[in-house]
Amino acid sequence: MTTHDPVLDLACRMPKAELHVHIEGTLEPDLAFALARRNGIALPYADEAALRAAYDFDSLQSFLDLYYACADVLRTADDFRDLMLAYLERAAADNVVHAEIFFDPQTHTARGIAYRTVLDGLEEGLRIGRQRWGISGLLILCFLRHLSEEEAFATLAEAEPWLDRIHGFGLDSSEQGHPPSKFARVFARCRELGKPVVAHAGEEGPPAYVVEALDLLGSARIDHGVRSVEDPALVARLAREAIPLTVCPLSNLRLCVFGTMAEHTLPQLLAAGVRVTVNSDDPAYFGGYLNDNIRAVQAAFAFDAATWQRIARNSFEASFVDAAQKAAWIAELDRMCTVDS
Ligand code: HPA
Numbered sequence: 009m010t011t012h013d014p015v016l017d018l019a020c021r022m023p024k025a026e027l028h029v030h031i032e033g034t035l036e037p038d039l040a041f042a043l044a045r046r047n048g049i050a051l052p053y054a055d056e057a058a059l060r061a062a063y064d065f066d067s068l069q070s071f072l073d074l075y076y077a078c079a080d081v082l083r084t085a086d087d088f089r090d091l092m093l094a095y096l097e098r099a100a101a102d103n104v105v106h107a108e109i110f111f112d113p114q115t116h117t118a119r120g121i122a123y124r125t126v127l128d129g130l131e132e133g134l135r136i137g138r139q140r141w142g143i144s145g146l147l148i149l150c151f152l153r154h155l156s157e158e159e160a161f162a163t164l165a166e167a168e169p170w171l172d173r174i175h176g177f178g179l180d181s182s183e184q185g186h187p188p189s190k191f192a193r194v195f196a197r198c199r200e201l202g203k204p205v206v207a208h209a210g211e212e213g214p215p216a217y218v219v220e221a222l223d224l225l226g227s228a229r230i231d232h233g234v235r236s237v238e239d240p241a242l243v244a245r246l247a248r249e250a251i252p253l254t255v256c257p258l259s260n261l262r263l264c265v266f267g268t269m270a271e272h273t274l275p276q277l278l279a280a281g282v283r284v285t286v287n288s289d290d291p292a293y294f295g296g297y298l299n300d301n302i303r304a305v306q307a308a309f310a311f312d313a314a315t316w317q318r319i320a321r322n323s324f325e326a327s328f329v330d331a332a333q334k335a336a337w338i339a340e341l342d343r344m345c346t347v348d349s
């Protein structure tokens with residue numbers, strides 16, 4: 009039996025921005041099989057249940073291996089459009105009004121899919137999603153950190169003719185052994201191009217990688233950053249400099265960063281005054297979308313309404329939209345919280 013939690017209900021209804029979601033990680037098994045059929049491709053799993061049964065990860069790498077294999081069904085611009093629409097529909101249902109969405113072009117160009125095809129499809133999805141659900145979205149191009157600096161520069165060169173169509177750059181994939189310093193020159197070039205940059209750091213990697221992401225890459229936000237608590241001076245800096253962390257609780261649980269949600273460092277980071285946000289990362293693989301993450305956190309920590317309002321506000325403050333748009337969304341959030349309290 010479930011008991012009704014009015015705070016949880018309010019948190020789920022709050023308008024929010026999602027700042028850490030990989031579009032390839034929103035590929036649900038049903039869509040994966042539908043696209044495989046449409047493209048005449050065989051997935052290495054008999055059916056959806058067999059694929060779901062493989063979602064038994066013990067590390068980031070064990071997840072990435074499956075995530076890259078499933079991305080093989082994405083071939084045409086229509087596939088990327090449909091993937092985007094499926095995500096936006098679910099996000100809108102969770103009262104996400106704005107999403108900053110990662111995509112990994114190297115996962116696709118390595119298979120012979122043109123960068124343009126990926127971009128055209130994702131953009132069409134964003135355009136239709138805005139019309140249908142009033143949700144806005146920005147694209148963030150991520151470099152795969154297990155690949156070389158040279159390959160990242162080649163990807164950047166491919167993206168440059170259409171730079172106005174992406175909002176910023178990020179860094180993802182296997183963290184251990186691939187420190188941010190490996191991409192310092194690539195990110196310097198991204199910043200020269202006038203784009204904000206972000207980086208995954210402190211998910212499986214040490215707090216020193218968070219420091220590198222800030223000092224060597226100029227990262228405007230840290231994706232994950234949950235291991236920052238191992239360095240109190242870093243936590244103090246994150247709070248002092250108002251550096252947002254895009255935390256993904258169910259992801260951390262499913263990839264065994266923490267054994268249980270009760271061990272998650274989110275409450276410590278919040279208590280230290282760090283600008284924490286809650287996000288879904290790869291919702292198709294990790295057990296849910298944004299409100300599922302909120303439910304899991306609330307079950308472990310029973311936050312009050314003001315804490316959830318703070319987290320929702322952080323998501324707007326940490327977003328890359330202009331100040332007037334941020335203020336409008338925050339005013340809407342504050343209005344709904346006042347009416348409800
Ligand atoms: O959580 C993640 N970490 C690193 N790379 C990723 N690519 C998709 N999700 C992730």
Ligand SMILES: [Zn+2]
Pocket residue numbers: 028030180208231289
């Ligand atoms: Zn991520």
